Amino acid sequence: MNIHEYQAKEILSAYDIPVPRGRVAVTADQVERKAKMLGGRCVVKAQIYAGGRGKAGGVQVAYHPEQAHEIAKEMFGKRLVTPQTGPEGLKVRRILVEETVEVGREYYLSIALDRESSRYCFIASAEGGVNIEEVAATTPEKIHKLFIDPYTGLRGYQARRLAHAIGLEGSVAEDCVQLILNLYRCCLDKDCSLIEINPLVVTKAGWLLALDAKINFDDNALFRHWEYHEMQDYSQMEPLEISAGKFDLAYIKLDGNIGCMVNGAGLAMATLDVLKEKGGEPANFLDVGGGATREKVAEAFRIILQDKDVKGVFVNIFGGIMRCDVIAQGIIEAAGDSQCLLPIVVRMDGSQVEEGKSLLANSGLNVQCADFLGEGAERIVAMLKEFEEAE
Amino acid sequence: MSILINSQTKVIVQGITGKTGLFHTRECRAYGTNIVGGVTPGKGGIHVDGIPVFDTMEEAVRVTGGTVSMIFVPPPGAADAILEACDAGVDLVVCITEGVPVKDMVLTRRVLADSNTLLIGPNCPGLITPGQCKIGIMPGYIHKPGKIGVVSRSGTLTYEAVKQLTDVGLGQSTCVGIGGDPIIGMKFVDVLKRFNDDPDTEGVLMIGEIGGCAEEEAAAWVKENMTKPVAGFIAGRTAPPGKRMGHAGAIISGGKGRAEDKIAAMTACGITVATSPTTMGEAMLKALGQA
Numbered sequence: 001m002n003i004h005e006y007q008a009k010e011i012l013s014a015y016d017i018p019v020p021r022g023r024v025a026v027t028a029d030q031v032e033r034k035a036k037m038l039g040g041r042c043v044v045k046a047q048i049y050a051g052g053r054g055k056a057g058g059v060q061v062a063y064h065p066e067q068a069h070e071i072a073k074e075m076f077g078k079r080l081v082t083p084q085t086g087p088e089g090l091k092v093r094r095i096l097v098e099e100t101v102e103v104g105r106e107y108y109l110s111i112a113l114d115r116e117s118s119r120y121c122f123i124a125s126a127e128g129g130v131n132i133e134e135v136a137a138t139t140p141e142k143i144h145k146l147f148i149d150p151y152t153g154l155r156g157y158q159a160r161r162l163a164h165a166i167g168l169e170g171s172v173a174e175d176c177v178q179l180i181l182n183l184y185r186c187c188l189d190k191d192c193s194l195i196e197i198n199p200l201v202v203t204k205a206g207w208l209l210a211l212d213a214k215i216n217f218d219d220n221a222l223f224r225h226w227e228y229h230e231m232q233d234y235s236q237m238e239p240l241e242i243s244a245g246k247f248d249l250a251y252i253k254l255d256g257n258i259g260c261m262v263n264g265a266g267l268a269m270a271t272l273d274v275l276k277e278k279g280g281e282p283a284n285f286l287d288v289g290g291g292a293t294r295e296k297v298a299e300a301f302r303i304i305l306q307d308k309d310v311k312g313v314f315v316n317i318f319g320g321i322m323r324c325d326v327i328a329q330g331i332i333e334a335a336g337d338s339q340c341l342l343p344i345v346v347r348m349d350g351s352q353v354e355e356g357k358s359l360l361a362n363s364g365l366n367v368q369c370a371d372f373l374g375e376g377a378e379r380i381v382a383m384l385k386e387f388e389e390a391e
Numbered sequence: 392m393s394i395l396i397n398s399q400t401k402v403i404v405q406g407i408t409g410k411t412g413l414f415h416t417r418e419c420r421a422y423g424t425n426i427v428g429g430v431t432p433g434k435g436g437i438h439v440d441g442i443p444v445f446d447t448m449e450e451a452v453r454v455t456g457g458t459v460s461m462i463f464v465p466p467p468g469a470a471d472a473i474l475e476a477c478d479a480g481v482d483l484v485v486c487i488t489e490g491v492p493v494k495d496m497v498l499t500r501r502v503l504a505d506s507n508t509l510l511i512g513p514n515c516p517g518l519i520t521p522g523q524c525k526i527g528i529m530p531g532y533i534h535k536p537g538k539i540g541v542v543s544r545s546g547t548l549t550y551e552a553v554k555q556l557t558d559v560g561l562g563q564s565t566c567v568g569i570g571g572d573p574i575i576g577m578k579f580v581d582v583l584k585r586f587n588d589d590p591d592t593e594g595v596l597m598i599g600e601i602g603g604c605a606e607e608e609a610a611a612w613v614k615e616n617m618t619k620p621v622a623g624f625i626a627g628r629t630a631p632p633g634k635r636m637g638h639a640g641a642i643i644s645g646g647k648g649r650a651e652d653k654i655a656a657m658t659a660c661g662i663t664v665a666t667s668p669t670t671m672g673e674a675m676l677k678a679l680g681q682a
Contacts, residue, residue, distance in 0.1 A: 113493055113497070113573055113574070115573045115574065115603045115604075115605070116603075116604065116608075118496070118497060118500045118501070118574045119497060119501075120497065149501070150497050150498045150501045151501060188494060191492060191493075191494055193493060218492055218493045218494065220466060220490045220491060220492045220493060221492035221493070221494065223466065223467060224467070224492075262547075263547050264545060264546045264547030264548060265545070265571065265600075266543075266544065266545025266546065266547065266548035266549075266571070266598070266600050266626045267545065267546075267547040267548040267550075267551055267626075269548075269600060269601070269626040269627040269630055270548050270551070270624075270626040270627075270668035271668075272627075272629055272630065273626065273627070273628045273629050273667065273668055274667060274668055274669060276629040277667050285630075318547045318550045318551055318554075319530070349533075349550070349554065350530065372669070373551060373668060373669050374667070374669035377669075
């Protein structure tokens, strides 16, 4: 789960990690007022669920409150497109107004899970800032990693070694040790899958400051952090993705016109691969979960049909233990409710396959069944073509 | 022959009285799995379908002599259940539970690394030695006893792969779903090693997907050590680059993780990679020199 920069900074601040003074605003007038409170000169930062904002114009310095108002007015309502948002961009609904900082030097610091070692890992570099991925790719020796043994936790000397590795010395290095220890505590307490401070800066006056901050929470741990549900900003998400989330369905909108419903993420990805191979364009990725139930299948079908781009539906359910007649009933129920005339191809495997097929055949829907994955994909692509030609 | 489990394996089910746990206990038993006991704290002393239920794993193992545990405990207690099984000294823990917090798994995996207990999962379909023993939620009927080992990160895609193997006439020695979570117990390499050492496994089908670099690691191991033909498939070739946040993931993976990187690494290491998910069975035949 993602949260905004200003929320991440509130959390870090609660762990004694220094952040610039700032306030969040939802209108241009508010931005102007907060700018005045900060003395006029300020940084106006668009709050979206993606990075790369700076280069896209989502972070700008204002020299007086009226200018902050102007910048904010332009940002609000606009869709900010960055390399991390996808081509459609994200709407700006909230803006963080922050004091300006005299930056001495920029560093990079993050903690994330490392799959290979199955441990949390700190990553630090003296080359912080917007080009950090390039630094990692071209000069990996400038990236320092610290893996944490969960038995010992993070020790002070390890944090010190990391601070020295990125070239910090004296009292700033000791401040950084404390910051790293606090960051680790925060990561565990809050079940974060990522905390990234980029840049971490040393100001000209010699203070450490988290100038930007990103936090991702581990979705699996949300059950023990009810406070996170209120932090979610739904304006940053696809409406259909939100309704899918309510039914515990993994849905991602894509650019094509064939709606897909599959059980299991791996099989869902493989299904998209086959559709493309056969010349089709999937309209979405939708995983109804390994053990799809009738209710979930029906909900998933409704969500797919709400997407106006969908001109046909391909269902690929490899249940095995699930009963295909029950799955068929779910499809018929949802398609009937939505008065769906679109071509549908259903590929099911499991018990009661024949009963499921005959239910579908007698449903009055424009549906065909397939026994194999490739055959099903070919059929929906062909049906779609016929359907489009007939129109 | 087979790896990890066979007709002699004695299984204890943790979370046996829950809806899912009981359903799959019955399914596994119907397949022929020897389920000797179950554990649900607070329900010790009762029997379900004639299977004795215990309060703790320690007692269950002591009384029944079970050596493998299958876990259906919900996420908040799943890591605890794995640690309890490990503490009770079972050889293998199969955690089916989906949604275990990463933080819990970091510590759990560290404890397991210092023990003699192996873990499969979490968030996995389990494993099956066709005709002998099924410990998991996969449909038994698509499998057929034979000589191909299957190892996969995915659930239902594994069923598809197994069905294709059976359809082209290739039976399976053992099929292992290692799970798709960031932190899992046995990885591709751990399973490949056992298939390599199993005299009755003649070839291996390895199913991966985008993300992480476990497939690249496995491919390098295959090149150095594997004496048997390996075929493979990677799901997600056409997946759009995900919306993401932050740089740490990209820095950690160092440019690995995309389908084309994995396919290239696997091919370079002598693995026959199926270009389409519809040709996984054929790819295995090809690797065996039978196509």
